[in-house]
Amino acid sequence: MAGAQDYPPPNVRRLRxxxxxxxxxxxxxxxxxxxxxxxxPWEDDLKPGPVGEYVEVIDVDPGSNAGYTPVDLNxxxxxxxxxxxxxxxxxxxxxxxxxxxxxxxxxxxxxxxxRKALWSSHRHQSEDKRYHENYVPRLRIYPxxxxxxxxxxxxxxxxxxxxxxxTRAKDGRxxxxxxxxxxxxxxxIAHETTHALLDGVHxxxxxxxxxxxxxxHEAFADIVALFQHFSYPGVLRDQIARTRGNxxxxxxxxxxxxxxxLASGRGDALRSYLGKEENGEWKPVKPNxxxxxxxxEPHDRGAILVAAVFGAFTKVYQARTRDLFRIATExxxxxxxxxxxxxxxxxxxxxxxxxxxxxxxxxxRAIDYCPPVGITFGAYLRAIVTADYDMYPVDRENWRLAFIxxxxxxxxxxxxxxxxxxDSLLWPTEKDVVEARVKVEVAEERVKEESAEKWVKEAPxxxxxxxxxxxxxxxxxxxxMFQQAAPAESDEHYSRKASRAAPPRPSSKPAGVxxxxxxxxxxxxxxxxADRQAATFHSWLLDEDWAWLARALGLVVEVGNTxxxxxxxxxxxxxxxxxxxxxAMKRGALxxxxxxxxxxxxxxxxxxxxxxxxxxxxxxxxxxNELTLxxxxxxxCTLLIDPEKMEIRRVIRTPGTVADDDELxxxxxxxxxxxxxxxxxxxxxxxxxxxxxxxxxxxxxxGE
Ligand SMILES: [Zn+2]
Numbered sequence: 113m114a115g116a117q118d119y120p121p122p123n124v125r126r127l128r129x130x131x132x133x134x135x136x137x138x139x140x141x142x143x144x145x146x147x148x149x150x151x152x153p154w155e156d157d158l159k160p161g162p163v164g165e166y167v168e169v170i171d172v173d174p175g176s177n178a179g180y181t182p183v184d185l186n187x188x189x190x191x192x193x194x195x196x197x198x199x200x201x202x203x204x205x206x207x208x209x210x211x212x213x214x215x216x217x218x219x220x221x222x223x224x225x226x227r228k229a230l231w232s233s234h235r236h237q238s239e240d241k242r243y244h245e246n247y248v249p250r251l252r253i254y255p256x257x258x259x260x261x262x263x264x265x266x267x268x269x270x271x272x273x274x275x276x277x278x279t280r281a282k283d284g285r286x287x288x289x290x291x292x293x294x295x296x297x298x299x300x301i302a303h304e305t306t307h308a309l310l311d312g313v314h315x316x317x318x319x320x321x322x323x324x325x326x327x328x329h330e331a332f333a334d335i336v337a338l339f340q341h342f343s344y345p346g347v348l349r350d351q352i353a354r355t356r357g358n359x360x361x362x363x364x365x366x367x368x369x370x371x372x373x374l375a376s377g378r379g380d381a382l383r384s385y386l387g388k389e390e391n392g393e394w395k396p397v398k399p400n401x402x403x404x405x406x407x408x409e410p411h412d413r414g415a416i417l418v419a420a421v422f423g424a425f426t427k428v429y430q431a432r433t434r435d436l437f438r439i440a441t442e443x444x445x446x447x448x449x450x451x452x453x454x455x456x457x458x459x460x461x462x463x464x465x466x467x468x469x470x471x472x473x474x475x476x477r478a479i480d481y482c483p484p485v486g487i488t489f490g491a492y493l494r495a496i497v498t499a500d501y502d503m504y505p506v507d508r509e510n511w512r513l514a515f516i517x518x519x520x521x522x523x524x525x526x527x528x529x530x531x532x533x534x535d536s537l538l539w540p541t542e543k544d545v546v547e548a549r550v551k552v553e554v555a556e557e558r559v560k561e562e563s564a565e566k567w568v569k570e571a572p573x574x575x576x577x578x579x580x581x582x583x584x585x586x587x588x589x590x591x592x593m594f595q596q597a598a599p600a601e602s603d604e605h606y607s608r609k610a611s612r613a614a615p616p617r618p619s620s621k622p623a624g625v626x627x628x629x630x631x632x633x634x635x636x637x638x639x640x641x642a643d644r645q646a647a648t649f650h651s652w653l654l655d656e657d658w659a660w661l662a663r664a665l666g667l668v669v670e671v672g673n674t675x676x677x678x679x680x681x682x683x684x685x686x687x688x689x690x691x692x693x694x695x696a697m698k699r700g701a702l703x704x705x706x707x708x709x710x711x712x713x714x715x716x717x718x719x720x721x722x723x724x725x726x727x728x729x730x731x732x733x734x735x736x737n738e739l740t741l742x743x744x745x746x747x748x749c750t751l752l753i754d755p756e757k758m759e760i761r762r763v764i765r766t767p768g769t770v771a772d773d774d775e776l777x778x779x780x781x782x783x784x785x786x787x788x789x790x791x792x793x794x795x796x797x798x799x800x801x802x803x804x805x806x807x808x809x810x811x812x813x814x815g816e
Contacts, residue, residue: 121154121156122154123153123154124151124152124153124154125151125152125153125154125155125158125185126149126150126151126194126195127149127150127151127152127185127194127195127208127209127211127212128147128148128149128150128194128195128196128197128198128208129147129148129149129150129198129208129209129212129213129298130146130147130198130209130296130297130298131146131147131148131298131341131344131347132146132297132298132299132341133296133297133298133299134198134200134293134296146198147197147198148344148346148347149194150212150213150216150344152211152212152215152216152219153215153219158185158186160182160183160184161182161183161207161211162182162183162184162185162207162208162211163182163250164211164215164250165249165250165635166214166215166218166229166250166251167211167214167215167218167250167251167252167253168250168251168252168253169182169207169210169211169253169255170252170253170254171203171206171207171254171255171256172254172256173256173257174257175256175258175259180203180204180207180256181203181204182204182207183195183196183204183205183207183208185208185211195208195212196208200291200293200296203255203256206255206256206293206295206296207255209295209296209298209301210253210255210272210274210295210301211253213298213301213302213305214251214253214272214301214302214305216302216340217301217302217305217306217309217336217340218305218309220336220340220472220473220476221309221476223473224472224473224476224477225476225477225479225480225696225697226631226695226696226697226705226707227629227631227638227694227695227696228631228633228635228638229309229312230248230312230635230638230639231248231249231250231251231270231308231311231312232248232267232270232308232311232312232315233245233246233247233248233639234246234247234248234270245643247636247639247640248270249635249636251270251271251272251305251308252269252270252271252272253271253272253274254271254272254273254274255274255293255295256274256276256293256295257271257273257274257275258273258274258275258276259275259276259277260275260277261275261277261292261294262275262294262808263275263294263295263300263304264304264307264808265304265305265307265308265311266808267311267315267318270308272301272304272305272308273808274293274294274295274300274301274304275294276291276292276293276294276295277291277292278290278291278292279291279292298337298341299337299338299341300337302333302336302337302340302341303333303334303336303337304333306332306333306336306337307329307333310329310332310333310479313479313480313692313694314479314482314484314487316484316485316691316714316746317329317485317487319485319486319746321485321486321745321746321779321782321783322486322488322778322779322782323408323413323782324413324487324488324489325486325487326410326414327410327411327413327414327417327489328414328417328487328488328489328492329410329414330410330411330414331413331414331415331416331417331418331421332417332475332479334414334415334418335417335418335421335472335475336472336475336476338418338422339425339468339469339471339472339475340468340472341468342464342465342468343465343468343469343472344465345461345465346461348460348461348464348465349457349458349461352452352457352460352461352464353451353452353454353457396426397419399419399420399423399518399521399522399523400522400523401520401521401522401523402523403416403522403523404416404489404522404523404524405523416489416522416523416524417489417492417522417524419522420489420518420519420521420522420524421471421475421515421518423518423521423522424471424511424514424515424517424518424519425467425468425471425514427514427517427518428467428470428471428509428510428511428514429463429464429467431509431510432463432467432509433460433463436456436459436460436463440452440453440456470509470511471511474496474499474500474511474515475496477499477500477503477696477697478492478495478496478498478499478500479495480495480499480694480696480710480750480752481494481495481496481498481499481539481750481752481762481764482495482750482764483748483749483750483764483765483766484691484712484713484714484746484748484749484750484766485714485746485747485748485766486746486766486767486779488526488527489519489524490524490525490526490527490529491526491764493515493516493519493524493525493526493537494526494529494537494538494539495539495764496512496515497512497515497516497534497537497538498537498538498539498762500512501534501538502698502699502752502761502762503697503698503699503705504699505699507534512534513534516532516534516537519532520532527767528767539762539763539764540762540763541760541761541762541763542586542590542759542760542761542763543583544763545664545665545666545763545765546579546582546583546586546661546664547579548664549582549663549664550578550579550582553582554567554575554578582660585660585661586660586661586664589655589658589660589661590661590758590759590760591758592652592655626645626649626693626709626711626753626755627645627709627755628695628707628708628709628755629641629642629694629695642692642693642694645693646690646691646692646693646711647690649690649693649711650688650690653688662688665713665749665751665760665763665765666747666748666749666763666765666766666769667686667688667713667715667748667749667769667770668686668715668769668770668771669685669686670684670685670686671683671684671685671686672771673730673731674717674730674770674771675729675730675731675732675733675734676717676718676719676720676726676729676730676741677715677716677717677770677771678715678716678717678718683733683734686715686770687715687716688713688714688715689713689714689715689716689748690711690712690713691712691713691714691748692710692711692712693709693710693711693712694709694710695707695708695709695710696708696709696710696752698752698754698761706756708752708753708754708755708761709751709752709753709754709755710750710751710752710753711750711751711753712748712749712750712751713748713749713750713751714746714747714748715746715747715748715769715770716744716745716746716770717744717745717746717747717770717771717776718740718741718744718745719741719742719743719744719745719776719779719780720741720742720743721742721743721780721783721784723777723780726776743779743780743783745770745775745776745779746766746770747766747768747769747770747772747775748765748766748770749763749764749765749766750762750763750764751763751764752764
């Protein structure tokens, strides 16, 4: 006889949540689908709170000076019943729902990226002006933090703060005076958790250096919440059955997206970009390519990106369900009166769920393929296309085509690309950038009056000979890096994290080589290890062979005549910051996912609003200090490195190098004229990191 302790531990924990929010749950006709039970990863050590490995729900309410009893999800009663039943009046259910949805969002990220999720580090400056980073084990979640119509992620507190407020609206759904809890909306929880997860990967995406950055943060959080929502089995089934033939006209997905916009308090923008109601019937909005140029407010602009991504999803969904309609209608496409067959409902719901999951994975995986600073919608499209290409070289369901077409219909295109064909959207490879660099060198130095193209035409032998030796040079640099052991001392000065001993490498490779972190490694060890790898990588950059390659990668090696570029210990050498080293997934030769490394490299330069002053500071050595600059201009690249083949698979550069005056000026003009709302980021001039709550400002008009 086996005892209870002989059962294997469960893989998942089943928990009940509201499928949208309590207001929708209270609608009589939606009663059957108001709650869903979702599966989240099992945590053995889950403490009352819940407090787990990733998140910590803290239920204190400063408004009423109260603390609520934390829910214990490991108590036998709750294990037996999939947690508490949805309830507005039991704070312990609020805690359970926050925990469940946040964990589901984290799971989607980990599955898409193939690594454990980390929160962004706490950064602080010590007396010697060096930045230090502290590990953040858990995101804090406060379900009842504010008496406001607001909910936001706080990058400084590493916390999600949810508000509650008495509703004033008498809109048929809400009764004036009743309390609305933002922590009971699936979409708001998923949205805020996504902000925190994105911040963990790209802390620089809080710096609004162009009109797309803030809009991207908002749009990305909405995209994840939207597709996560559709990916629950059963959420769509009831709607599909209810609206039968309308499905072909997108109405189910559209209506749900509308409810989503309503429930998540994203305001009118999202709703009106996805579709609107005409004579009681929902009609999808036709994409308008001119809209993007006329829109600058972050939510409105972000809604265009959400609409473009949603458009790609519906294209594939419709293509994939067309056959089902033909079968169901014997080819006519017109359904008969009455309810549609339950089998058809199930198959359609299955397709919608599968498509949502695929779209969600594509959108999340793309964040490893973004430039380190100044994300634009166009660059995000390139990231989606390239990341998906590296994972699924053959695109059987035409997902990439759907994304490209939908983005084009909404007027989103990458700056400087000549075509929207898939192969021109792929980020360049090592070979591409080396070739481009050779052409630049040729134009600059070898034959000043001749173009590289002319040289290729007239003396192909000489050109390709030059090219060959250049390629070999970059090969030598990379091989050196991977084959040599790490430099005896990795750059100690560079290391910013707690000076604890790095964990022993679990791999057989010599220490120091870029090594993917195994999934079994503890999150704290991954965090420490990334710092060690960054320090090692940094010390390689000082090698002469690397210097040549660095230029090809869009980095500036010497300060030269631009004295505002931050220098290293040697005042003539431009400082290079290895912003992060992490593991990502690609598709290997036999079709299995294999890890490769993402190395994020940035450089920084002092910017001045006055052009004359900029020129003066550029020319005078040592004239500026960190306190006098008006803003920080950053540039750099994200490298996807294959440690097995010892090659750089993708090079994702910012539009200009740190020495690029045109790009610096573009940022200056944006900061001076384009930033809306002007008060949300008062600290933008150089000290943005100190600005308290960017997302609080962005979200405060939610639901207005
Ligand atoms: Zn947001």
